[in-house]
């Protein structure tokens with residue numbers, strides 16, 4: 001089953017979200033700029049809406065106030081009344097779901113871009129819920145053809161998993177995860193790259209709205225298997241760090257027997273799996289407390305069906 005809800009319709013309601021994590025500054029400052037001057041978000045067939053997703057965290061330059069906003073879109077949070085309303089991000093997720101959703105409804109926005117940075121060497125990573133999101137997979141293909149440098153596709157693994165992220169509010173969505181960049185820091189190269197990626201994604205929607213069809217293609221994408229934690233003591237203290245041979249090797253093959261950690265004693269820890277995997281989010285600062293040293297991914301090839309032009313042409 002392919003997601004075809006968008007076929008035959010213009011995508012007029014498009015949002016660009018920054019500051020979902022308040023210390024990931026490329027998205028924060030691009031969105032603040034676009035709130036002042038949205039001209040870069042205008043296209044022939046639509047104008048995208050800039051939106052600062054977590055203003056309280058952004059103000060304090062922290063990832064979140066009470067809990068991770070990008071994990072606050074589970075059904076239990078979106079429907080909770082009262083008991084959890086002292087949690088800022090739960091309230092904020094409900095507001096965002098009202099403004100840009102409601103999720104899975106006809107009223108939901110057509111597309112959300114969600115802008116993130118990572119301390120990992122992820123290049124211009126394109127985060128998609130599933131390879132079955134045909135429109136977004138075509139957008140990724142378009143971006144990979146038009147943007148210089150690697151733009152690996154990272155599949156979150158929905159719909160098998162419960163939806164938890166901000167992207168799930170709209171009918172279609174793309175997360176941009178650019179790094180390496182320290183949190184709380186702006187780098188010119190990362191900022192300009194993110195701006196170019198958003199522009200390319202908006203161009204793609206505009207082409208589709210104007211009646212362009214896109215042929216079928218095969219593509220490589222990386223699908224999340226599971227997280228891998230640091231070696232830890234029984235009381236949770238980390239006993240070592242990412243091995244120098246693994247540092248910065250996001251999306252490169254990791255074979256059984258390759259080193260993954262080094263203990264403070266100097267001892268090396270080797271990968272014990274029985275197949276080659278592709279790690280990503282290696283040494284992401286925000287994931288130490290989540291128990292994640294990196295995510296294990298599998299490299300997959302998918303055949304994506306053609307994307308037919310929207311039924312009505314633009315004015």
Ligand SMILES: [Zn+2]
Pocket residue numbers: 020021024115116117
């Ligand atoms: Zn983030």
